[in-house]
Amino acid sequence: MNILEFLISPSDAAKRSGPHDKVVLSSRVRLARNIRGVPFPGHARKADRVRAFETLMPAVQSLNQVGSDAFAESMEKLSQNEKKVLVERHLISREHEAKGVGSGIVLNREETLCLMVNEEDHLRMQALRPGLQLGQAWMSLDSVDTDLESRLEIAFSEQYGFLTACPTNLGTGIRVSAMLHLPGLVLGEQINQIIQAVSKLGLAVRGLYGEGTEALGNVFQVSNQMTLGESELEIVERINKVLLQIIEHEENARLTLLEKKAKVLFNHIGRAYGTLANAHSISSKETMNQLSLLRLGVDIGMIPGTPKSLVDELFLLSQPAHLQLKTPDKLDAEQRDMLRSDMLRDRMREVARPDHLGVVIPPKAAA
């Protein structure tokens, strides 16, 4: 089956919901593993890489958790745009996008488990969940990992734990992360404070989209940096605790904005609606920022009858590779901006006009 036919439709993908999903878009746990006796992918000769691939793919596919209805393919069989779509779905890394012969992807039917074969390590396993569900994600991935142990000879040392290509992943090989939507903290100009506080705890915060320090769409990723000397559960618990605090700060920031700067907030959201519904050319950058405001509008009850999932779907459909799916002709940036605006104008007809009268302004006591 073709990957594009296999993937859950953008509309259904956006409908997945989880705890705290006003703020937490998704949770992810990743484990890095290597097999013994084969150089790491970056240093392996092609023959070695292919050997590792041929050992790993059947082992991974035989897992119960993967299932017989999973998608499993060599990266060379995917087109450039298909790989980009997988990146936009957050299923594979950009590094994996560049891979071809000797690398592969295995994705389960529910898209809750995605394995990259021969990325930077022989195996990168990821458990994905909507909303804040890190414990769930870890438990499911732990069981996948345990089942794999009996099928593969894993590189492990008593001193250093799981051996990885990059020493930054050594030990548990775990990367726990969550994607957060933080418009309240950005508009309230508290985001830098939060980033500093969180990074002091040994966690990394970065904008998920955009270059350098900019965070397009107010989407941030929080993840652990250290992997050695701390158990998986300790890492998961620590990051979960921090995330709960960030959620609280974001919720408070939104309340404060409503309480003290409601007009400014309504103005932002109203204009976002206007732009998205009426533009005839719109960049990806502007789209993400406006959709972020629209999502905030939905969250505070300013856009009656519109589900959050519609906004999330548009976010996905606005990405370059997803737009490219609409036409066989290779789009340049300018054509893409027009096509994006056409799609948005069309779909925005499903979105009700913002109505600030529907917003419940919290009483002063709430703050």
Place this chain on the structure above:
Amino acid sequence: MVCIVCKQKEAKVHYTELAQGQVKKIDLCETCAKEKGLSDPTSFNLADILLGLGASHEMEQASESKGGELKCQTCGFTQADFKKTGRLGCADCYKVFAEGLAGMLKTMHKGTTHKGKVPQTFRRSHDHASKLAQLEQDLQGAISREDFEHAAVLRDQIKVARKTPAKA
């Protein structure tokens, strides 16, 4: 401003990241930025870059004391390769480059000894070794107490335990 990695081309990509409360700035040329995966904010890890720079220095010092460049016999990876990529070549590289890695791991991680999940096979061999050690200790005790009857039983148990080594 020149690129901090190749120290040749002009730095065009500037990245700031907050890690452990410190603002770290990185200036790279476009080629090196791409090579380091900097174009991808989701997988980019500043530590990787810092690591490739700082650690190789430490490794150089470690190898100088041994008179010559370190090289992994299993995969042929050299410290020059490490300096270039910030990655290791194979699992055995961790033994070869252990000395140079130690200090760096300390600054990078919470500790330098693994805590957490241990694969079943390693657990078994670990349990096995400690069980054997315990039996041997009991045997010494029995002999020193002149309890040869018990010692004979323990000796048989040790014999059996040694014959069935754990899967490596």
